[in-house]
Amino acid sequence: MATRGLEADLKRSIRRGRVLTAPAQLAGYDADGLGYKTFRPDAVAIPANAEELIAVVRDARRLDIPVTIRGAGTSLSGGPVAAQGGLIVHTSALKSVRSISAAGFWCEAECSVTLSQLAAAVEPQGLFYPPDPSSGPVCTLGGNVAMNAGGAHCFRYGVTSNYVLGLEAVLLDGGVRRFGGPAGGRGAWREDWKRLMVGSEGTLAAFTRFWLRLLPRPEKAWTFRATYPDLVSAERAIHALVAHPACPVAIELMDPRCVAMVENSHMAVGLPKDAFLLVTEIDGPGGLVDSRVESIRGLLQQAGSLDVIFSDDPQLRQRLWKARKVAGGLMGQLSPDLVVQDAVIPKRALAKVLQTVYDEADAAGIPVVNVFHAGDGNLHPNFLFDSRQPGQLEQVEAISKRLMQRVIEVGGTLSGEHGIGNDKAAYMPLVFGETALRLQLAVPKVFNPRHQLNPLKVFTARRFGDGAEHGALAGRMEQPKQSGNARANQAERLFAPLIDPIDGVACVSALATAGQIDQLIRPHRLRFPLLLEPAASLREQVAASDYAPASSRFGPYCDNLLGMNWMLPGGAVVRIGERVVKSTTGYDLLRFLLGSRAALGEPLDFVVRLRPDCGASGVARLTGVSDAIDRCAAALLASCWLHWFDSVDVLLPGPSGEDQLRVAWNCAPGERAVYESRLCELAAEHKLRVTMEADAGPIADGLPDLVLKTTADQCLGLARQVVSNHPFQCVALCYSGVVHAYAAERCDVEGQVAAAASQFAARLHERGGDWRSRHCVSANALDSPGSIDERDVESRWLAILEQEFAAP
Numbered sequence: 001m002a003t004r005g006l007e008a009d010l011k012r013s014i015r016r017g018r019v020l021t022a023p024a025q026l027a028g029y030d031a032d033g034l035g036y037k038t039f040r041p042d043a044v045a046i047p048a049n050a051e052e053l054i055a056v057v058r059d060a061r062r063l064d065i066p067v068t069i070r071g072a073g074t075s076l077s078g079g080p081v082a083a084q085g086g087l088i089v090h091t092s093a094l095k096s097v098r099s100i101s102a103a104g105f106w107c108e109a110e111c112s113v114t115l116s117q118l119a120a121a122v123e124p125q126g127l128f129y130p131p132d133p134s135s136g137p138v139c140t141l142g143g144n145v146a147m148n149a150g151g152a153h154c155f156r157y158g159v160t161s162n163y164v165l166g167l168e169a170v171l172l173d174g175g176v177r178r179f180g181g182p183a184g185g186r187g188a189w190r191e192d193w194k195r196l197m198v199g200s201e202g203t204l205a206a207f208t209r210f211w212l213r214l215l216p217r218p219e220k221a222w223t224f225r226a227t228y229p230d231l232v233s234a235e236r237a238i239h240a241l242v243a244h245p246a247c248p249v250a251i252e253l254m255d256p257r258c259v260a261m262v263e264n265s266h267m268a269v270g271l272p273k274d275a276f277l278l279v280t281e282i283d284g285p286g287g288l289v290d291s292r293v294e295s296i297r298g299l300l301q302q303a304g305s306l307d308v309i310f311s312d313d314p315q316l317r318q319r320l321w322k323a324r325k326v327a328g329g330l331m332g333q334l335s336p337d338l339v340v341q342d343a344v345i346p347k348r349a350l351a352k353v354l355q356t357v358y359d360e361a362d363a364a365g366i367p368v369v370n371v372f373h374a375g376d377g378n379l380h381p382n383f384l385f386d387s388r389q390p391g392q393l394e395q396v397e398a399i400s401k402r403l404m405q406r407v408i409e410v411g412g413t414l415s416g417e418h419g420i421g422n423d424k425a426a427y428m429p430l431v432f433g434e435t436a437l438r439l440q441l442a443v444p445k446v447f448n449p450r451h452q453l454n455p456l457k458v459f460t461a462r463r464f465g466d467g468a469e470h471g472a473l474a475g476r477m478e479q480p481k482q483s484g485n486a487r488a489n490q491a492e493r494l495f496a497p498l499i500d501p502i503d504g505v506a507c508v509s510a511l512a513t514a515g516q517i518d519q520l521i522r523p524h525r526l527r528f529p530l531l532l533e534p535a536a537s538l539r540e541q542v543a544a545s546d547y548a549p550a551s552s553r554f555g556p557y558c559d560n561l562l563g564m565n566w567m568l569p570g571g572a573v574v575r576i577g578e579r580v581v582k583s584t585t586g587y588d589l590l591r592f593l594l595g596s597r598a599a600l601g602e603p604l605d606f607v608v609r610l611r612p613d614c615g616a617s618g619v620a621r622l623t624g625v626s627d628a629i630d631r632c633a634a635a636l637l638a639s640c641w642l643h644w645f646d647s648v649d650v651l652l653p654g655p656s657g658e659d660q661l662r663v664a665w666n667c668a669p670g671e672r673a674v675y676e677s678r679l680c681e682l683a684a685e686h687k688l689r690v691t692m693e694a695d696a697g698p699i700a701d702g703l704p705d706l707v708l709k710t711t712a713d714q715c716l717g718l719a720r721q722v723v724s725n726h727p728f729q730c731v732a733l734c735y736s737g738v739v740h741a742y743a744a745e746r747c748d749v750e751g752q753v754a755a756a757a758s759q760f761a762a763r764l765h766e767r768g769g770d771w772r773s774r775h776c777v778s779a780n781a782l783d784s785p786g787s788i789d790e791r792d793v794e795s796r797w798l799a800i801l802e803q804e805f806a807a808p
Contacts, residue, residue, distance in 0.1 A: 006043050009063060010087070013055035016048035017093065029088050032075040033135070034423060036337045036387045041068070041082035046090045050110070050208045056089055057170045057206050060452065063087070066464045068454050069202045071112055071140035074133075075147060076340050077421030079201050083456040084464050091142055094208060097121040103634070103713035105214045105735065106165055106182045111142030111207045118212075126638065127214040130157035133417065134328055142207050148199035148584040150417030152250045152324075153281070155375035159417060159582060161198045161591070162559055163213040166768045169197055169205035172448055175793065181768015182211045183737055185709035188765040190794055191598060195558075195591040196443055199584050201419050202454040203462065204447040211768065218283035218640045221249075222293055223317040226305040227275035231255075231351055233304030234276040238347065238374045239502055240299045243525070245614040245668040246282040246292040251375030252324050253278050255354070258369040258382075259323065261334070267326045269319070275306060278374070279324050281317075285641055288674050327371045328382075335367070335384035339396055339423075341403065344580040345412035347377045348502050356406045357381045357399075364395040376581045377503070378416040379407075404430060416582035420458045428459055431585055433493055435574050437461075442804035443587040446797045458586065494565050494575050495605055501526060504610040505562060505579055510539035510603040514698070517608070526610040527666070529553075529646055530560055531698045539603055544703040544774045546595055547738045549647035549664065549731070554611065556736070558591040563607035569599060569806045579607050598798050600805045616669040619696040620679040621654075622661040624688040629659045630716055632686040633734050636663070637712065641678060642735060647699055650716055650732040652723045661688070664699050701731050704740035706753045708760060709769040712737045718760065726756045737769070750775045 003021050010019045020026060021043050030038040042065070047053040060067040066086030073080055082088055094110040097118060101107070102125040109118055115136040118129050132151035133139055139149070145167065150159040166180025166187070178187060179194035186192045197204055228234040234253060241251050253276060254262075260273040271277060282289055282296060293310065300308045311317055331338050345353050354370060357379075361368035367384040383399065385392040404414055404427045414424050414431060432440055441461060444451060455464035499506040501524040508517055514534045521528065529550035532541045541548070546556045554560055563577030577583070577590035593600060622632060629650060636648055646664045654660030665675050676692055683690035706728065710718050712735050719732040719739045728741040741756065743749045753773045764771055 003042060006063070006065070006087075009059070010043060010045050010056065013059050014045050014047060014052055017052050018046040020044040020046070029070065029073070029082070029090070032073045032078060032080050034076055034078045034339070034421070036339075036393065037078050037081070037422065039081045039083050040085070041088040042085050044088045044090055046092060048093050050094060053089065053091060053094065053206060053208060054170050054176055057172065058174045060087065061172050061174075066455050067452055069142070069146075069206045071143040072114070072135070072138050074135040074139045075143060075419065075421060076342070077147070077415070077419045078423040079147060079419055079421035079454070079457060080143065081422070083422050089206065091140075091206075098209065100125055100127075101182065101711070101713065102127060104182060104711040105637075106211055106711065107214060108182070108209060108211050109141055110209045112140045114138055114140055115144070122214055123217070126217050128217045129163065129212060129214055130154070131160045131163060134325075141210055141212070145198055145207060145210060146200065146202050147419035148417065150373070150378070150582060152252055152373060154417070154582070155251055155373065156247050156249045157215070158555065158559065161588065162555055164194060164198050164210060165213050166211040167194055167197055168208045170208060171205050172452060176208075177790075178768070180211065183710045183764065183767040183769030184211070184213065185764070185768055185770035187768045187770065188790060191798065192592060192595045195588050195595070199419070199588050200443075201421065201457050203444055203451070203458055204453065206453075216638055216640045216642055218289075218643070220286045220289050220312060221281055221283035221317065222289060222296070222310055222312045223279065223281045223320045224296060224300060224308060224310040225320040226278045226300040226308045227272055228278065228303070228305055229275060231276060231354065234278055235347075235350060237278055237300055237303035237305065240303060241280055241296075242375060242502075242504070243612045244296065244299060245612070245671065246289070246296060247612075248280045248282050248375065250279070250281045251373070252280070253372060253374035254324060254327065255370040258327055258371045261330060261369055262323045262327060265330050267322070267330060269323050271323060272306065277323060279321060283640075284644060285639070285678070288644065288671065291671065291674060324371065327369070331369065331382050331384060336386040336388065337384075339383045339385070339400065340418070341379070341381045341383070341400055342415050342418035343379050343404065343407040343412055344416035344578075344582045345377045345379060345407055345410055346500060346503050346580060347374075348500070349410035349412070350374075350377065353379065353403075353406055353410060353412075357403060360399040360402055364399060366392070366395055366399065373416075376416070377412070378582055401427065411579055413578045413580055413583045413585045415584045416580075417584060419584050420586070422456050425456065425458055425460045428586065435568075435572060436493075436576075438804060438807065439574065439589060440586050442801055443589070445804065446800045494573060495563055495579065495607055498579070499524065500579075503580065504612070505581070505607055506610060507579070507605055507607045508538065510564070510606055511537045513537055514700075521610055522613070525613045527613045528560075528608050528610055529666070529698065530557060531700050533703045534700050536703055538606055538608075540703065542594060545707045545738070545740065545772070546709075547707070547733055547736050549649050549699045549701070549733060551738070552647045552649075552733060552735045553643065553645060558594045560609045561590070561594060561606050562609055563590065564603045565605040566593065566601050567604050568601045570808055573604060577607065581609060599802050614666050614668050616672050617666045617696055618664070618672060618675065619693040619699070620663045620676070620690055621693070622663070622679070622683050622688040622690045623654060623656060623658050624686070626659050626720070628686045628688055629661050632682055632688060633661055633716065635686070636682060637735050644675075648734050649699075650719065650734060652719050652730045652732065662699070664696070701740060702742065703774060705743045705749050705773060705775060706741040706756055707772045708739040708741065708764060709771070710737045710739070710764055711767055711769070714767070715739060722756060722760075725759065727752060728756065
C-alpha cells in the first residue's frame with residue numbers, strides 16, 4: 001500500500017493520536033535495544049487511548065499489512081521491530097495506573113505504564129511489584145508481559161508470568177477479550193488463555209491493560225559484595241547461597257573481564273581486576289533478616305572470598321550494587337555494537353559453558369564479558385563488536401549459534417527473560433522437534449493464523465502472507481546444522497528420571513505420590529512443599545486444584561512444575577517445558593495444559609521444582625472468634641512475614657468448632673524461636689489462643705471437592721458464605737484467594753458441588769476468578785449471562801488446538 005494511502009486510512013482510526021510516515025520519524029523505530037538489526041516500518045500509529053488502539057488493530061486485518069505492537073522498545077532480542085515492514089503501533093499514551101487494591105494485593109495498570117511508575121504508585125500502600133529488569137525506569141508493562149521479563153531479584157520472587165492475574169487483549173478478529181482479572185483465574189472461560197498470552201512476544205494480540213499481583217514490601221534488606229579468585233570458589237558460594245534458609249532475592253556474578261572493564265573506567269569502585277565479583281541480597285522482617293547476616297557473611301568467606309563487604313544502609317547498599325549496575329551502560333559506551341545473549345543452563349554446567357564462550361570469542365578476536373543472574377543459571381554473555389567492520393557481525397552470530405547449541409546440549413534453554421524475537425528464532429529447532437514445533441505453531445493458528453501480528457518473530461516459519469504448509473517447511477529447512485550428539489538428543493528429547501540437588505529439580509512420574517517424592521529428595525535435604533493428599537498421585541493433585549496450602553509462599557502448581565512429558569491423544573509423547581527454573585522459549589503450553597480440561601492429552605512425568613529443607617518445621621494454630629481471626633489474618637498478610645510462612649490458612653469451622661488460623665513454616669533450627677515469637681505476638685494482639693506443633697509434617701487437607709478462586713480480600717468472606725449455605729467444611733488459602741471446600745456428606749457430592757458453584761460462579765467470573773471440581777469435568781464452563789459469543793469463540797479455538805494435538 002502506498003504510504004500516502006496508508007496514512008489516510010490510519011487517520012480514520014487515529015483521530016486524537018498521531019500517524020508518522022516521514023523517514024526521519026520512522027528512523028526512531030528501526031531497531032530495539034538489540035541495535036544492530038534494523039527494519040524500517042512503513043508507518044507508525046500512536047493511539048491516544050485504548051479505543052484508538054482497538055480501532056487500529058481491527059483495521060489492520062482490512063489493510064492487510066504486518067502489524068507490530070511496541071512499547072518502549074527496550075527489548076534485547078529484536079522483538080518490537082517491523083521485520084516485514086508494515087505498521088508499528090506505539091502504545092506510549094496508555095500509561096495510567098487505574099486502581100490499586102492494598103487489601104487484595106493487586107493493581108490494574110495500562111500497557112505503557114513503566115516499572116518505575118508502577119513502583120512509585122504502589123509504594124505508599126506498603127506494596128511492591130517484584131519483576132525488575134535493568135531497563136525498569138523506562139520499560140513498559142506491555143513489553144514485560146510480552147517477553148515474560150525477569151531481572152536481578154527474580155531468583156526468589158519470580159518473573160512476570162508469576163504476577164499476571166489477568167489481561168485485556170485486542171485480537172485480530174476484532175474481539176476485545178478479558179482473560180482473568182483481579183482474582184487471577186480463568187474468568188468465565190473454560191481454559192486459562194492468559195497463560196498463552198504471557199510471553200507471546202506480540203504475536204497473538206495487542207494488550208491494553210493488566211491486573212498484576214503485588215507483595216508486601218520487605219521491612220529491611222542487607223546487600224553483600226564478595227570477590228573470588230576463581231570460578232570454583234565463586235560457584236561454591238553460589239551453591240551455598242541457593243540452599244541457605246535466607247533464600248536470597250538476588251545472586252549476581254561478574255567475571256574478571258567485566259570487573260576489569262569497570263575498574264578501568266571512570267566508574268571504578270576499587271575491586272581487584274582479576275577477581276570474580278558476587279553480589280547477593282537478603283530481605284525480610286527486621287529481626288529475622290538481621291539474625292541471618294553473620295551466617296551469610298561466614299558462608300561467603302568459607303567459600304574462599306578475598307573480601308566480604310555488607311551493609312543495610314540504603315546508600316551503602318547502592319554503592320555495593322554499583323559495579324553490577326553500571327556494567328551494561330559501560331559496554332554500550334565502549335563498543336559501537338553490543339549483543340547481550342540470554343540463556344539458562346543447569347548451574348553445574350556453568351564452568352563448561354563459560355569456557356565455551358571464552359574459547360569461541362577469543363578465537364575470533366571478539367571481546368566478551370559476562371555478568372549474569374547466577375542463582376538460576378541465567379547467563380548474559382556480552383559480545384562487543386563493530387558491525388561496520390567486515391566479518392565481525394557474522395563472527396558474533398556464528399559464536400551465538402555455537403553457544404546456543406552448547407546450551408541445549410547441557411540441558412539448558414535459549415532464553416530466560418529476553419525472549420526469542422528475531423535474534424534467536426533460527427535456533428528454535430534445537431529445542432523443538434517436529435511434533436513439538438507443530439504444537440507450538442498451533443497457538444498462533446488460533447489467534448493469528450496468517451502471522452500478521454509481529455511476523456518473523458519466535459519462529460522463522462511465522463512469515464506474514466505465507467501459507468501454513470510453506471511456513472512449516474521453512475521452519476524445517478532453516479534448522480541449524482547440529483552435531484551427531486545434538487541430533488540424537490533432539491530425537492530423544494524427553495525428560496528422563498533425574499534429581500539435581502544443585503538446581504533443586506527432579507523428574508518424577510506423574511503417578512508418584514508425595515511419599516515417593518519425599519523418599520527420593522529427602523537425602524538431599526530438599527522438599528516439594530505443595531501437597532494436598534499424601535496418598536494421591538501428583539497428577540491427581542494437580543487435577544484437583546491449581547493450589548495447595550504452600551502456594552501462599554511458593555505459588556500455584558504451575559509455578560512449581562517446570563516441564564513434563566505429555567502424551568498426546570494419539571499416544572505420541574512430547575516434551576513440554578524445561579528442566580531449568582526460567583524459560584521464555586516459545587509459547588507457554590506448560591502452564592496452559594496443566595490447567596486444561598480440553599481433550600489435549602495427559603501428563604506422564606513432571607519436572608518439579610524443589611525447595612531447601614531448612615531443618616525445622618512447625619505449625620501454629622490460632623483459635624478464637626471469627627472477627628479476631630479475620631483481623632489477625634489480614635495483619636499477617638499485610639506484613640512481609642507473609643514471604644516466610646509456607647501457608648496462612650483459615651479452617652472453617654476448625655476441629656474444635658471454632659474458626660482456626662493455621663500458619664506453617666520451615667526454617668533453620670536456630671530461627672524457630674523468632675517465628676514462634678512473632679506468632680505469639682499476633683495471637684496476643686488479637687486475643688487468640690495459640691498452640692505450637694514443633695517438627696510437624698507437611699500440611700495435607702486432602703483433595704478438595706470444590707475449589708473457588710477469588711481475590712485475597714474476598715477469600716474469607718466467600719468461605720464463610722459457603723459454610724453457611726452448603727454442607728461443606730472449608731479451608732481458605734488466604735493470600736492465594738482460594739477456597740478449598742470439602743463435602744461433609746459423601747452422598748451426591750456432584751450435586752452439592754453444582755449447587756454451591758451455581759450460587760457463586762457469576763460473582764467469581766466478574767472478578768476474573770473461577771471454580772473447578774474433580775467431580776465435574778466441565779467445571780467453569782461458560783454459564784454466565786451474555787457469554788454465548790465467548791462460548792462459541794472458545795469452542796472454535798479449542799477445536800483448532802484439539803485438531804493439532806490429535807494429528808498423527
